[in-house]
Amino acid sequence: xxxxxxxxxxxxxxxxxxxxxxxxxxxxxxxxxxxxxxxxxxxxxxxxxxxxxxxxxxxxxxxxxxxxxxxxxxxxxxxxxxxxxxxxxxxxxxxxxxxxxxxxxxxxxxxxxxxxxxxxxxxxxxxxxxxxxxxxxxxxxxxxxxxxxxxxxxxxxxxxxxxxxxxxxxxxxxxxxxxxxxxxxxxxxxxxxxxxxxxxxxxxxxxxxxxxxxxxxxxxxxxxxxxxxxxxxxxxxxxxxxxxxxxxxxxxxxxxxxxxxxxxxxxxxxxxxxxxxxxxxxxxxxxxxxxxxxxxxxxxxx
Amino acid sequence: xxxxxxxxxxxxxxxxxxxxxxxxxxxxxxxxxxxxxxxxxxxxxxxxxxxxxxxxxxxxxxxxxxxxxxxxxxxxxxxxxxxxxxxxxxxxxxxxxxxxxxxxxxxxxxxxxxxxxxxxxxxxxxxxxxxxxxxxxxxxxxxxxxxxxxxxxxxxxxxxxxxxxxxxxxxxxxxxxxxxxxxxxxxxxxxxxxxxxxxxxxxxxxxxxxxxxxxxxxxxxxxxxxxxxxxxxxxxxxxxxxxxxxxxxxxxxxxxxxxxxxxxxxxxxxxxxxxxxxxxxxxxxxxxxxxxxxxxxxxxxx
Numbered sequence: 357x358x359x360x361x362x363x364x365x366x367x368x369x370x371x372x373x374x375x376x377x378x379x380x381x382x383x384x385x386x387x388x389x390x391x392x393x394x395x396x397x398x399x400x401x402x403x404x405x406x407x408x409x410x411x412x413x414x415x416x417x418x419x420x421x422x423x424x425x426x427x428x429x430x431x432x433x434x435x436x437x438x439x440x441x442x443x444x445x446x447x448x449x450x451x452x453x454x455x456x457x458x459x460x461x462x463x464x465x466x467x468x469x470x471x472x473x474x475x476x477x478x479x480x481x482x483x484x485x486x487x488x489x490x491x492x493x494x495x496x497x498x499x500x501x502x503x504x505x506x507x508x509x510x511x512x513x514x515x516x517x518x519x520x521x522x523x524x525x526x527x528x529x530x531x532x533x534x535x536x537x538x539x540x541x542x543x544x545x546x547x548x549x550x551x552x553x554x555x556x557x558x559x560x561x562x563x564x565x566x567x568x569x570x571x572x573x574x575x576x577x578x579x580x581x582x583x584x585x586x587x588x589x590x591x592x593x594x595x596x597x598x599x600x601x602x603x604x605x606x607x608x609x610x611x612x613x614x615x616x617x618x619x620x621x622x623x624x625x626x627x628x629x630x631x632x633x634x635x636x637x638x639x640x641x642x643x644x645x646x647x648x649x650x651x652x653x654x655x656x657x658x
Numbered sequence: 659x660x661x662x663x664x665x666x667x668x669x670x671x672x673x674x675x676x677x678x679x680x681x682x683x684x685x686x687x688x689x690x691x692x693x694x695x696x697x698x699x700x701x702x703x704x705x706x707x708x709x710x711x712x713x714x715x716x717x718x719x720x721x722x723x724x725x726x727x728x729x730x731x732x733x734x735x736x737x738x739x740x741x742x743x744x745x746x747x748x749x750x751x752x753x754x755x756x757x758x759x760x761x762x763x764x765x766x767x768x769x770x771x772x773x774x775x776x777x778x779x780x781x782x783x784x785x786x787x788x789x790x791x792x793x794x795x796x797x798x799x800x801x802x803x804x805x806x807x808x809x810x811x812x813x814x815x816x817x818x819x820x821x822x823x824x825x826x827x828x829x830x831x832x833x834x835x836x837x838x839x840x841x842x843x844x845x846x847x848x849x850x851x852x853x854x855x856x857x858x859x860x861x862x863x864x865x866x867x868x869x870x871x872x873x874x875x876x877x878x879x880x881x882x883x884x885x886x887x888x889x890x891x892x893x894x895x896x897x898x899x900x901x902x903x904x905x906x907x908x909x910x911x912x913x914x915x916x917x918x919x920x921x922x923x924x925x926x927x928x929x930x931x932x933x934x935x936x937x938x939x940x941x942x943x944x945x946x947x948x949x950x951x952x953x954x955x956x957x958x959x960x
Contacts, residue, residue, distance in 0.1 A: 397696065400672060419762060455754060
């Protein structure tokens with residue numbers, strides 16, 4: 357599981373900083389999360405293969421999270437894409453994109469499938485054999501969701517030597533890995549625990565941008581491996597958080613602590629700050645394992 | 659009169675090339691022409707003051723000419739703009755922009771004035787005491803206009819010594835500069851030609867992107883100081899021009915020659931070409947004074 361930050365600043369794109377967009381590599385998926393203006397150039401810069409993106413998750417319809425989407429969709433067409441593209445985001449997103457394509461008398465030669473979100477409760481929006489994606493309803497000025505990306509628990513690890521020694525037919529190995537007791541060749545029932553080990557711990561990534569300090573997200577993101585939580589401001593500008601419905605670094609760390617996540621990544625910095633180190637030190641007064649998002653930085657989740 | 663190319667490639671923005679956008683400085687105006695994705699970052703890169711842009715001209719609603727507009731409008735708001743912004747472009751542009759602002763529950767704290775174009779004839783769309791801007795109806799896949807930016811002819815230059823020698827009262831100097839004969843202090847009528855010189859030649863800039871080879875534009879752009887004409891392809895890929903309604907470098911040069919312009923600037927290159935020098939040499943087989951647009955390049959019109 358690997359996260360690449362394409363952009364992690366709020367408001368407006370600048371020469372060397374980009375608005376929100378991230379790529380999450382999880383179980384052979386390449387998922388794009390938010391798509392500020394210029395995201396397609398950032399994808400090229402960090403050599404993410406356009407064709408491998410099949411799912412795009414949009415948190416909300418503020419420009420710094422979505423203005424790059426229509427251009428990316430158009431570029432997919434120009435590059436000859438044929439595979440389906442699934443887009444998950446607030447109601448209105450489909451209208452926003454299709455109006456622009458219509459006015460350009462444009463089209464996509466691939467299928468564009470919108471999953472428009474309206475629920476105020478967390479819901480499962482994508483699932484396959486390996487992963488699940490849930491929404492995380494946030495508290496921002498307009499309808500906004502974060503997203504929780506979870507690996508499904510894998511099969512148990514078979515101790516082949518132990519299984520053979522226990523005289524179990526290979527045809528039963530799959531059942532053992534799935535956690536069933538099986539009979540061996542002598543008709544004796546074998547406890548699966550004796551010949552298998554627990555699966556590797558499944559990892560999860562919670563993306564929460566943009567939001568005011570909002571404790572209702574805690575049960576949803578509880579024990580996540582990594583939490584990305586916006587920290588638009590420092591605590592000294594706390595007075596700006598409430599009217600804009602954003603969080604401070606300290607508030608992000610408080611959520612991380614209460615949700616017992618393993619690691620916190622801060623981002624969505626206001627462009628008023630030149631030095632980001634204060635974000636880290638402020639969050640560390642509350643929570644130990646803090647990292648700073650930076651454009652182009654990658655995080656491996658181990 | 660100065661032209662700065664912010665982007666001059668077709669199709670998709672890439673790490674080092676940008677889609678169409680230009681800034682024309684003319685008689686104390688800073689005019690923005692087209693606005694592909696990333697234009698606001700290019701404006702920053704070339705240090706164009708956002709606040710000085712009061713008029714934006716959009717040729718057509720293909721993404722590589724307009725996808726940066728909504729982000730620029732949003733950034734103007736974030737930067738506290740208060741002055742009116744006039745936008746000239748095809749019908750549909752207002753709906754495209756206002757839908758996106760509405761979905762973001764956003765607003766502009768300055769007045770956004772859309773001048774939506776529908777005419778298939780050249781029309782005057784902006785005029786003040788110093789300049790005029792006319793549309794140039796082009797022949798592209800969707801409704802498209804180029805724009806002709808013209809300095810108005812200035813006043814005649816007064817030869818003060820000659821006027822004083824002719825015993826003309828200073829109160830009449832303005833009339834002489836405007837081309838009127840006046841009586842001198844002795845009651846003798848003085849021919850304005852004798853004490854004034856013709857005004858400096860007024861300059862004009864014709865922007866023509868995107869279009870197939872289209873002779874009906876020739877009378878509109880006749881004798882222009884500078885013509886920017888798209889050359890998406892080289893003549894060897896002529897077969898691509900007709901279906902896409904684009905031009906080759908040779909066709910652009912043929913228009914320049916027939917319109918008797920002083921200089922031709924080529925641009926809107928297909929991203930298939932790594933070396934642009936062939937565009938120049940191809941056009942020079944037809945027309946002498948050819949320049950290549952390049953991102954960041956400026957042209958002074960003398």
